[in-house]
Amino acid sequence: MAAWTWRFEKADGAEVQPAVQPEEFTTQGDAESWIGEHWKALLDGGAEQVRLFEDATEIYGPMSLSAADA
Secondary structure, eight states, rough: OOOEEEEEEESSOBBBBSSSSOOBBBSSSHHHHHHHHHHHHHHHOOOOOOEHHHHHHHEEEEEEEOOOGO
């Protein structure tokens, strides 16, 4: 079964530890729902953008967490 995960980054692409620890998601929809619920805390904790992966394959990103970019 595929695992959907987020990578948390600064604007320059440097990886950062998230302020809210995500789980490993079994569907893309679950992963996207989680980011929709936690984006503000993640942004406040230092993550500026995210990338979504299915196993080792990048699905999309970088996606800004800034509300001004949404």
